[in-house]
Amino acid sequence: MLITINENDPRPLYAQLVANIKEQVQTGQCQPGEALPSVREVAELLGINLHTVHKAYQILRDQGVITLRLGRGAHVAPLRAHPDDPAQAEARLRDRLRESVIEAYHLGLSARDVRRLMSEELRRIETERNAS
Amino acid sequence: MLITINENDPRPLYAQLVANIKEQVQTGQCQPGEALPSVREVAELLGINLHTVHKAYQILRDQGVITLRLGRGAHVAPLRAHPDDPAQAEARLRDRLRESVIEAYHLGLSARDVRRLMSEELRRIETERNAS
Amino acid sequence: MLITINENDPRPLYAQLVANIKEQVQTGQCQPGEALPSVREVAELLGINLHTVHKAYQILRDQGVITLRLGRGAHVAPLRAHPDDPAQAEARLRDRLRESVIEAYHLGLSARDVRRLMSEELRRIETERNAS
Amino acid sequence: MLITINENDPRPLYAQLVANIKEQVQTGQCQPGEALPSVREVAELLGINLHTVHKAYQILRDQGVITLRLGRGAHVAPLRAHPDDPAQAEARLRDRLRESVIEAYHLGLSARDVRRLMSEELRRIETERNAS
């Protein structure tokens, strides 16, 4: 598992780590049960602070993406097949999508553009997952 | 035009104002050329500081959503029909959608759910706009 | 003489008036000695405040572009053939050009672009002047 | 990196800071990747308020001149090699140059003077950049 950060990304480092790992888990680049590198390894490899990595791992644990056990490191948790609370999950995503659509329109893009780009993204993630 | 903020929203106040106003402009709840309430009015109405509102208005001006003129207040700018830089606009939206899809999967939602919710949102905004 | 303002111009109204009139004088669209419309006429025509126009006229008088005489209105002053203080005039222009060059580079334009655009502008004004 | 402000300059402080830093970046007095002094340092050094400096840094970030990262300070961004939107970039510069030419004529300078001063400025910046 190769965790990376991007100097030009405006998000804080810990948020980049979280997003990066979630994406890799989701696209199947790392499998449930697989071990993640230790906090110390990641920090050294990326040349960042230990507690920045620690914070990212804690967030991932809180979101159920990984498991952390004392002395045994971090492991990828099994993927959620169904939402714990479907209504809440949908509401959250709905808000995100609503914001995205507003932004798209302000950028001058059309509903058609949005639909096309979303289809592309959905397809891309599916194929990445199947390839791995 | 009714601008609101939400105590529980994790975003900073100025960002909430920006999002709120962009949404109202986009859904047609206020028309191009229409005057927005003055910085002072909004600040008083919401019980927040002048500068917080001012910052939001400046951002909206920078993004081309409103015009601000010394001594003459704020007005809704005409909507962008086409992106200034289509490739860049698409890239930005693509990143947002990609993040949303990853999040959706981690919430336990399916590609089908995502598609359905997106269609609903696109339709909702269109109808709001046509209604006004 | 037709004085105009532009809603989308970020400059304050009085500054637009000043720039507009200076340009017309310079390009020969109005000749030395010619009468300018009265403060009141301009204000009514453009639907702006009397003292906004008044301020613009005062500035133009201070800069020697027009003459204002009580009861006789405003008239275009003769063009300056040579700078009153050549060193100071050059220094002022130099600062402006320096700023423009810095901006050009930050916009991603080259020295060549700057030269080309400057030549075009110089030529454009000459031809406009000769045409009138 | 030495940032300065000028009491007699009619521009607001934050705008002076922006122009000053852009010039230094452009003339190569500071290299891409190089760290800028922190907001607090600049504020203390110049005896002005934190927010004034902060605003300048934000503008520079929005214009792509520097990068700002929470907890990690400000750094010079890579220079733009080509305009994102060439037509728009040229239009902006053209307006600036047009204004400058009008001003030059009103100062009593000739087209020849303008050409000469512009050449000098272009050359000056090139040599400064090559020297560093």
Place this chain on the structure above:
DNA sequence: GTGGTCTAGACCACG
């Protein structure tokens, strides 16, 4: 009345 700038000082989040 309007927006724009500057100051002063508090508090938070990130690394």
Place this chain on the structure above:
DNA sequence: GTGGTCTAGACCACA
């Protein structure tokens, strides 16, 4: 330590 947000209040420039 860093940047980021919010408040409070003063003062200026424009219309």
